[in-house]
Amino acid sequence: MKNTTSGKTGKKTVAASIMGGFGVLLFIVVFFFSVSTGSVGFSFTDVVRVLAGYLLGLGDTGDIPESLVTIIINVRLPRVILSALAGAALSISGAAMQGLLKNPLADGSTLGITSGGALGAVISIAAGFNLPFFPNLGLVFMSILFSFLSLILILTLTYKIDYNLSNQTIILNGVIFSMLASSITSLIVSLSGNNLKQVVFWTMGSFSGRGWSYVVLMLPFFVAGAVPLLFLSRELDAFSLGEEQAEYIGVNTKKVKLLILILVSVLTGVSVAVSGTIGFVGLVIPHMTRFIAGPNHKKLLPVSALFGAGFLMATDLLSRTILSPAELPIGVVTSLIGAILFIYIFYSRTGVKG
Numbered sequence: 001m002k003n004t005t006s007g008k009t010g011k012k013t014v015a016a017s018i019m020g021g022f023g024v025l026l027f028i029v030v031f032f033f034s035v036s037t038g039s040v041g042f043s044f045t046d047v048v049r050v051l052a053g054y055l056l057g058l059g060d061t062g063d064i065p066e067s068l069v070t071i072i073i074n075v076r077l078p079r080v081i082l083s084a085l086a087g088a089a090l091s092i093s094g095a096a097m098q099g100l101l102k103n104p105l106a107d108g109s110t111l112g113i114t115s116g117g118a119l120g121a122v123i124s125i126a127a128g129f130n131l132p133f134f135p136n137l138g139l140v141f142m143s144i145l146f147s148f149l150s151l152i153l154i155l156t157l158t159y160k161i162d163y164n165l166s167n168q169t170i171i172l173n174g175v176i177f178s179m180l181a182s183s184i185t186s187l188i189v190s191l192s193g194n195n196l197k198q199v200v201f202w203t204m205g206s207f208s209g210r211g212w213s214y215v216v217l218m219l220p221f222f223v224a225g226a227v228p229l230l231f232l233s234r235e236l237d238a239f240s241l242g243e244e245q246a247e248y249i250g251v252n253t254k255k256v257k258l259l260i261l262i263l264v265s266v267l268t269g270v271s272v273a274v275s276g277t278i279g280f281v282g283l284v285i286p287h288m289t290r291f292i293a294g295p296n297h298k299k300l301l302p303v304s305a306l307f308g309a310g311f312l313m314a315t316d317l318l319s320r321t322i323l324s325p326a327e328l329p330i331g332v333v334t335s336l337i338g339a340i341l342f343i344y345i346f347y348s349r350t351g352v353k354g
Helices: 002-036 044-055 066-101 113-127 137-161 167-191 198-202 212-231 233-239 243-248 253-275 281-293 297-321 330-350
Strands: none
Touching (some): 002 044, 002 297, 066 233, 066 253, 113 253, 137 167, 137 212, 137 253, 212 233, 212 253, 233 243, 233 253, 233 297, 281 297, 281 330
């Protein structure tokens, strides 16, 4: 029996290592392909030379036109990095919520957190609310705050309706709240005049025009939210067994649950603030990686973050090239992919048969 168990554990470890290595390779390929591809194309060699020259001070880029260097460094690179950060943030927060609630359908989109964050961001823009020291900091603060309040509200209502927090009840409340938040958002946009018409595109998700200032804005919030979650992998594994079991092995369930909810709200809120509403990434990526990396959150969280970063970089590349020179909102692409997978997961989990 011990040999069989050890063999299964060894196979899972090898599979997770292969998955992680493949994820790193995929990330690198998608990263360079995203930087080099667009309305103005570059060769991989030129991209590598420019990045090595400007970031590491290596090589000579004198023969490369300054305009092309500017496009790579100031337009493409920050956009690709920002999409990677947002993808990693949404994926790791989705994996954490699924483990905390023991619900494979938990995600910022299905729980209404994304819509709540978008509502907070739009209120911030409409009211002209901002904080000192850094541009758009007020936008991020409001988005994170409303993401957290939305999550607390949805879980509280679900708990009062269904003590067991069943999948169907959580999703139903999340959908209802998303509709309500989206309606209020649309009302604010309509009443605020032409100065907020640009928000319509932003609410569908976009990295267009996002420069280094947005990367600098998101990076500290990403680190503050993602790193603590990685250190809470043991607690998330305990929650997946049930709260009573988690308490039995020494987990302070109330304190840890609140901390995880705050961290998820930070990651979701800052992602919404810098890129708009991008749905289903936190549902699709953790669910796919769990099949190979397994349910152990020590492996699942970093692998989900890695694949989420690669996925959103690739999706952003598709959104800005498929209808070039026009740009398709990235939220449309991710929602299309996510909705199909959501239907499959929901019906397979609930045992609905035709």
